[in-house]
Amino acid sequence: MTPKLRLEHVRHEFTVRDPDRPRRAPARFTALEDVTLDIGAGEFLVLVGPSGCGKSTLLDLLGGLSRPSSGRILLDGSPVTGPGLDRGLVFQQYALLPWRTARGNVEFGLEAKRVARRERARRAREYLELVGLAGFEEHYPHELSGGMRQRVAIARSLAFDPEVLLMDEPFAALDAQTREALQDELLRIWTHTGKTVLFVTHSIDEAVYLGQRVAVMTSRPGRIKTVIDIGLDRGAGTDPRSDPVFGQYRHTVWTELRGEVTAAQRLERTAASRKDLPHG
Ligand SMILES: Nc1ncnc2c1ncn2[C@@H]1O[C@H](COP(=O)(O)OP(=O)(O)OP(=O)(O)O)[C@@H](O)[C@H]1O
Numbered sequence: 001m002t003p004k005l006r007l008e009h010v011r012h013e014f015t016v017r018d019p020d021r022p023r024r025a026p027a028r029f030t031a032l033e034d035v036t037l038d039i040g041a042g043e044f045l046v047l048v049g050p051s052g053c054g055k056s057t058l059l060d061l062l063g064g065l066s067r068p069s070s071g072r073i074l075l076d077g078s079p080v081t082g083p084g085l086d087r088g089l090v091f092q093q094y095a096l097l098p099w100r101t102a103r104g105n106v107e108f109g110l111e112a113k114r115v116a117r118r119e120r121a122r123r124a125r126e127y128l129e130l131v132g133l134a135g136f137e138e139h140y141p142h143e144l145s146g147g148m149r150q151r152v153a154i155a156r157s158l159a160f161d162p163e164v165l166l167m168d169e170p171f172a173a174l175d176a177q178t179r180e181a182l183q184d185e186l187l188r189i190w191t192h193t194g195k196t197v198l199f200v201t202h203s204i205d206e207a208v209y210l211g212q213r214v215a216v217m218t219s220r221p222g223r224i225k226t227v228i229d230i231g232l233d234r235g236a237g238t239d240p241r242s243d244p245v246f247g248q249y250r251h252t253v254w255t256e257l258r259g260e261v262t263a264a265q266r267l268e269r270t271a272a273s274r275k276d277l278p279h280g
Pocket residue numbers: 014015016031049050051052053054055056057058220278279280
């Protein structure tokens with residue numbers, strides 16, 4: 001079966017100028033190397049890796065915001081050549097339009113898609129309800145809490161019905177309780193809509209809780225080190241966090257990640273002392 005998303009030997013290089021030596025030819029450095037990964041339709045895959053290993057770069061490539069230096073990225077078997085409404089991006093920062101209400105923000109993407117006004121209003125209401133914000137449609141972002149703003153951002157991404165959700169640390173800025181509530185909300189939405197989700201996080205707990213599979217990346221240049229299947233029972237009425245296997249999966253991910261984090265920290269220290277390479 002054709003995977004929903006396929007990364008084939010993806011490599012990505014950046015060109016960087018040294019501000020202290022502006023006449024010098026720009027240096028090239030490799031952020032991603034030989035990344036190969038398939039993500040099935042309707043799958044929830046979580047990506048973890050040390051700081052600066054290229055997770056956001058990978059999401060940018062999948063979002064079509066930049067092109068790989070080599071290798072291919074395929075969506076339903078066709079190369080990704082730019083951004084598209086088939087992929088919704090959710091970032092750590094809410095990126096809401098402050099002068100628009102929650103409803104206005106959700107309707108924004110639908111306007112670009114030329115959805116009729118009445119249908120826009122209907123869908124905005126439906127998706128705000130789905131993320132638990134019924135009754136807050138006419139509130140402006142500054143009248144909402146951080147968690148609520150992130151819900152609006154998720155509703156906005158869902159409203160134009162993308163097949164794939166690309167989420168870059170979407171809950172990182174939230175307090176622990178809001179974060180856990182939104183994780184549950186996201187799992188509920190995922191079950192309800194069958195979207196394909198690629199979710200980046202620094203939190204091992206979050207990765208194990210959300211992911212059907214967790215892909216661990218190496219330190220720079222980022223590669224896929226291993227992919228771990230998470231076989232947790234997420235049925236109604238269960239609490240996967242209290243399941244003893246939760247701790248085992250957590251330990252497995254942590255063990256894979258630990259050496260990479262140390263290597264990334266070493267790289268950062270060397271870069272900082274040489275000041276010749278950017279660091280994440
Ligand atoms: N536009 C750019 N130009 C040059 N270097 C860049 C650019 N964007 C990212 N980098 C570098 O590429 C590497 C990977 O960055 P990226 O943001 O993808 O990592 P990350 O894994 O998402 O990091 P973090 O977990 O800290 O968010 C880093 O060393 C970063 O400094």
